[in-house]
Amino acid sequence: MGIEPLFVEEIKVLLQEARCHKGIILTDHNYHAILEVSDRIILLHDGSCKHIESPDELEAWNYLPAVTL
Known part of the structure; x- marks a missing residue:
């Protein structure tokens, strides 16, 4: 269950x-949706904050799956 589009x-x-x-x-x-409205992205990882510059960095931190074509 989630929020309607x-x-x-x-x-x-x-x-x-x-x-x-x-x-x-x-x-x-x-x-x-979050990335579209965010000014800054901070990833909480192992008790510390990581400033994220691009969605690719979220893949590098294994937060998002790598996109394969």
Whole structure:
């Protein structure tokens, strides 16, 4: 069970509006949507924070599966 796609888009708009005035910490299994609205990505790994510059780094840390074609 999850959030309907229509509501995901509405939530993304609300997050875009709110981030001008607030700090938001967001976590979700739907990482594609999270990456679209994120200014910064911080990966918590073995008790420390890793600043992530690109989704490729998430693959390198074994957070996301490597994409194979």
